[in-house]
Amino acid sequence: MRARKRFGQHWLRSESVLAQMIAAAELHAGDRVLEIGPGRGALTRPLLASGAEVVAVELDRDLCGQLQRQFGSERFQLIAGDILRLDLAPLGCNKVVANIPYNITGPLLGHLLGSIARPRRPAFERLILLVQKEIGDRLMAAPGSKAYGALSVRGQFLATCEKVCAVPPHAFQPPPKVDSVVICLRPHATLPKVRSPQWLETLLKQGFATRRKMLANALKSLVEPDQVRQALRQLGRDVNSRAEALSLEDWLALSELLQQPRQDQQDPQPPAGRSANG
Template structure:
């Protein structure tokens, strides 16, 4: 590649470019893209995964924020008929303008730590369009996504993502796979939106509110942390023990609390 197309990773975008061929191959094998599928890559960087995704014959849209990377990506892939480049911020992107069929869009991304959580929530608001998502994230974020009740990793992120998706922690990736190497380990996660929610809430926004309040002070009991929303009698009516801490409750119990709040309104 000519000097004109060299690019240094930029700290403000949280860029760490994947360069390990073995890791790239393993990610592509996990995604297993096929001809005719609709793929969306968020933050393609210098195109480490892009090349393999396009090689599958799938139709690929990419979203890249860094203007300096646009000519590099156009130079590498712009002549391919199954490649389309969208310059912009994935956090503000309207995924519906891709005209994907329901449950068809396969989303891929090596996500910077600073936007990973808000971006996952933004994508979940379009869950009806998405077939699956494969993300490279900080390992501790993947552990929170895949957590089970009872441990310190179980919290708002685990519950709200598992409400919408099945979560699979696929494998870990060390810092040496990137340039520059990050200071943390990374991991690949697969999120598959449920076609039928296992624990549907009457009001998902109310569930979000209950979970946020519960974990604001995660060391306190539910009776204390939810007292602005539900009194002890309402918590008991939802079939939940108010003396438990929030991390001891599973998703179904939080849905029952949220439905109770919908039925009774906040405690005064």
């Protein structure tokens, strides 16, 4: 079956990359793995061979019959549907290993990790994801680098991110137009302390919305510029700093130093995956 562009399908065919993904997942009997977009099953096969249980979510219904015939067993569960619309908690998976569709990478990361204001709980133990190199670079970026942005800060708040291996276009059929990378995300068991996660999210969104502006000007719709400059002085930072100059620790401290406008104050939201009633 040919890959379909509308589903963002690129079949991974590199045995070396597949082996490195399996090794990075550190799978054991008793693990229950979520695979997103199994396609023709190139990754599903070694996942099942590891002894783990696999829950595969496939949007392309034409592939589902083939996958069920190929892998149908008590350790394999196939769900036909949109991963972004699926409640993940009832699946009982403790790990994620996937060659994810690049056209939904941003929303999917939010679905799998949650957000600063609503982190996913319980969190996955680890996520082995094949993503665009640009996304991997942003998740692993250090302050002051070109790739560093709001995604970097949010990602590092929620998890550690390490590179597993580079994946060139010719590792796929058809080859994508971008380079790729396999990353390992390990969500933090204990998240950094912050008084108002929602306020931190708001500051990040506004601060990085206009990267060329100095932070005092970028945040002026939320906080008086002089207050931002004073907070930067207290952090030992240049008062003319831009958003990308601040580390995660700096952003955490800044959110504590800056006074939150009354209209932004709101009740804490429940963790992702749980209702407000628990």
